[in-house]
Amino acid sequence: MVLRRVGVRTAWLLASLLLASLLIFAATNALPGDIAQVMLGTNATPGEAEALRERLGLNRPFLVRYLEWLWAAVRGNFGVSYISGRSVGSLIASRLSVSVWLAGLGMIFAVLLALPIGAYAAMRRRHLDGAVVSALSQVGLAVPAFWAGIWLVIIFAVTLGWFPAGGYVSYFDGVGRWASHLALPVASLAVVQASVISRYVRSAVIEVSHEDYFRTARAVGWSRAGALWRHGLRNIGISLLTVIGLQLATLLVGAIIIEQVFALPGLGSTLLLAVSQRDLGIVQAIVLLMVWAVLLINFLVDVAYQLVDPRLRRGGEIR
Amino acid sequence: MRRTRLSVGIVLALILAVVSTACSQPQEEVPEARPLVIGATLEPDGLDMTTVAGAGTPFVLLRNVYETLIELDGEGGFKPLLASEWTISDDLLEYTFTLDPAAKFASGEDMVAQDVVDSFERSRSEAATGSIRAKWDPVDTIEALDEDKVLVTLSQPSNMWLYDIAGPAGIVVDPAGVDTLDTQPAGSGPFTFVAWDQGNTLKLQGNPDYWGTATRFGEVTFQYYADPNAMNTAMLSGQLDIISNLTVPQSIGQFEDEERFTIHEGTTDGEVVLGFNHRVPALQDLRVRQAINHAIDREALVDSAWGGKGPLIGSMVPPTDPWYEDLSDTYPYDPEKAKELLAEAGYATGLSLRLRIPTLPYGPPAARFIQAQLGEVGIDVEVEELDFARWLDQVYGAHDYDMTIVSHVEGRDIGNFAQEDYYWGYSNPEFSELIEEADTGTEEEQVAKLQEAARLLAEDAAANWLFLLPNIVITTTEISGVQPNQTSLAFDLTTLAARS
Numbered sequence: 001m002v003l004r005r006v007g008v009r010t011a012w013l014l015a016s017l018l019l020a021s022l023l024i025f026a027a028t029n030a031l032p033g034d035i036a037q038v039m040l041g042t043n044a045t046p047g048e049a050e051a052l053r054e055r056l057g058l059n060r061p062f063l064v065r066y067l068e069w070l071w072a073a074v075r076g077n078f079g080v081s082y083i084s085g086r087s088v089g090s091l092i093a094s095r096l097s098v099s100v101w102l103a104g105l106g107m108i109f110a111v112l113l114a115l116p117i118g119a120y121a122a123m124r125r126r127h128l129d130g131a132v133v134s135a136l137s138q139v140g141l142a143v144p145a146f147w148a149g150i151w152l153v154i155i156f157a158v159t160l161g162w163f164p165a166g167g168y169v170s171y172f173d174g175v176g177r178w179a180s181h182l183a184l185p186v187a188s189l190a191v192v193q194a195s196v197i198s199r200y201v202r203s204a205v206i207e208v209s210h211e212d213y214f215r216t217a218r219a220v221g222w223s224r225a226g227a228l229w230r231h232g233l234r235n236i237g238i239s240l241l242t243v244i245g246l247q248l249a250t251l252l253v254g255a256i257i258i259e260q261v262f263a264l265p266g267l268g269s270t271l272l273l274a275v276s277q278r279d280l281g282i283v284q285a286i287v288l289l290m291v292w293a294v295l296l297i298n299f300l301v302d303v304a305y306q307l308v309d310p311r312l313r314r315g316g317e318i319r
Numbered sequence: 320m321r322r323t324r325l326s327v328g329i330v331l332a333l334i335l336a337v338v339s340t341a342c343s344q345p346q347e348e349v350p351e352a353r354p355l356v357i358g359a360t361l362e363p364d365g366l367d368m369t370t371v372a373g374a375g376t377p378f379v380l381l382r383n384v385y386e387t388l389i390e391l392d393g394e395g396g397f398k399p400l401l402a403s404e405w406t407i408s409d410d411l412l413e414y415t416f417t418l419d420p421a422a423k424f425a426s427g428e429d430m431v432a433q434d435v436v437d438s439f440e441r442s443r444s445e446a447a448t449g450s451i452r453a454k455w456d457p458v459d460t461i462e463a464l465d466e467d468k469v470l471v472t473l474s475q476p477s478n479m480w481l482y483d484i485a486g487p488a489g490i491v492v493d494p495a496g497v498d499t500l501d502t503q504p505a506g507s508g509p510f511t512f513v514a515w516d517q518g519n520t521l522k523l524q525g526n527p528d529y530w531g532t533a534t535r536f537g538e539v540t541f542q543y544y545a546d547p548n549a550m551n552t553a554m555l556s557g558q559l560d561i562i563s564n565l566t567v568p569q570s571i572g573q574f575e576d577e578e579r580f581t582i583h584e585g586t587t588d589g590e591v592v593l594g595f596n597h598r599v600p601a602l603q604d605l606r607v608r609q610a611i612n613h614a615i616d617r618e619a620l621v622d623s624a625w626g627g628k629g630p631l632i633g634s635m636v637p638p639t640d641p642w643y644e645d646l647s648d649t650y651p652y653d654p655e656k657a658k659e660l661l662a663e664a665g666y667a668t669g670l671s672l673r674l675r676i677p678t679l680p681y682g683p684p685a686a687r688f689i690q691a692q693l694g695e696v697g698i699d700v701e702v703e704e705l706d707f708a709r710w711l712d713q714v715y716g717a718h719d720y721d722m723t724i725v726s727h728v729e730g731r732d733i734g735n736f737a738q739e740d741y742y743w744g745y746s747n748p749e750f751s752e753l754i755e756e757a758d759t760g761t762e763e764e765q766v767a768k769l770q771e772a773a774r775l776l777a778e779d780a781a782a783n784w785l786f787l788l789p790n791i792v793i794t795t796t797e798i799s800g801v802q803p804n805q806t807s808l809a810f811d812l813t814t815l816a817a818r819s
Contacts, residue, residue: 033708041372043450084517157556165556265519273518
């Protein structure tokens, strides 16, 4: 039953991916301005751009180029960057590790912060401290990640000098240096995400505390925290998973700007640069990867639902 | 349950790892030669200077990795580099270069005259871009007289040619690496190319066996920043030794601490031009162009749009060219005069013009200022911002605009106004003749004719030269030897030294 449904989901995933690839290829081709013109700059002689386009094979029909690109991409070959001559696949692989660490660690810290904060705000909601925590997370919600990032840089990099203001060092060059370069960008993402998620945690905990099983647990002598830990977490888990899934997508977008602020060579900053240079091979590959990541996250959230909540495994449709 | 404990454990371990390592200061190894980290904003558009045109490539590779027979000094004069001397025949057609006998490539191979011939032939072949190829138009033949003598014969005298071969068109490449120059530059300079991580860093390595005076720097990293403010904070937090060019002059105050930073201010070759499309009927009228020149207070524009940095010029000549003279007062700020001129030209009731600009740092702030000032004399300006790739396509390529603003960073590019099919569409036979005569005459004639040409251009209000991009280099106080003026496209590392 589960397997069949996962199979259907997978088929949808592939179909969406194929459609996305066509849309991405069409959209990037419709971008005004082209690579030949960018490479030649303001000293190009008339007709020269045309000759370069011809040499790069950009003058061939759209469908031919699309099918060629798709066929190569399916086999894992995304071509080479017109600008640097480097393989797009290897470029993206090196950038992916930066982005995955950034978004991944950002989300992990966000959840770790959000759980206690949200639970505390819920448990103490009739007290001043609970209200203050709530209000603070509301403020956090309104702060864009890049703004948080700029302040973190001013305080911890420029004034105190504890962390570098930007750039990236691979962990192969030293785990300490790697971590210190990631600390501030991860913190900027985590603080903002934690505010968002803690509000969901808060309302989920409030909801749980009204449930019969929670009252029963309290009646048989469990403490509030104990009851929440024992019975509440699994029930909160489902809605939390949805939120994390949704937020991961916005996190990817937020990470693009954070990468600019901290000069991190991740997918986002690479994408922006490639768009400005019209290095379309890179643009197409990164956008495809991002769309794929969002689709995959949704897919995984769906599947995870089934595992977390046994009721969904029995009951017909997936919500 | 076990799985839950395991994952909690992993997360805790991760946090511990991050927290403990983040609190300790990063430990740098101390290499023998000092490393240098330079912040930059303009990335290469490729690594082979003969096939791409952007200024980002020569910025890092010219003079540092690739060398030319002669080079420009800080005042725009020529001095020997690979050629220890050169002679010019009386008819100005034959150039004989004598190679420095010590010259050799970074690979260790000796450089011989034939290598120079091959490099030059490559630059003027179909392999090179049209703009590089065009610089070889005056040349008839290139031949090796013996191991260290090259004879270049011109079909007509050309002063520009000698200047051009001090730039990307005249680099001498290692014949052993000629097939892979787009990924692995190979020249004779004091640095060798290590790696380019597109969008992030470009690394060079000091060549200890350099044939000239070897550099004292080990690894040199150009760190690229899409956001100039990120570059500034990196400098403030001690991550950079040099900001190669401050592209937000408004932020210069951040580096006023003389204990830590030195600010070097000079000039570049980058004329920021308010260009007119001379194909547009209204702008074909001299009085309209003059009115626009009178209507814009350029001193105030530089203050508002560019932090007050950047000298005023009045024509297409930077102060480091031998034929420079101050023409910035040709059309002083005079809005009343502008209104009169517009009325004379028949636009008393108003004129609408499209100002299409690239979203480069100087574009939008300058455009807003110009829009306000032209509005006051009755010219209604519609500003449209385009990303640079679109600008190149629509304004530069398709000539679809009335006015635009772009900085022209190439050296000695006054001749662009003589190309009728260039995007400005300026056409003036008298001017073209002066450019031609300047190129084919003696050095003295060149200076005199180009002065005349620059004056003609200014009086004809062929454009409005808003200001000259300043060269603002910030270094830590440890670094010395920065050349204040940028007279070539290269960011020359050879004059730099470090105290430490």
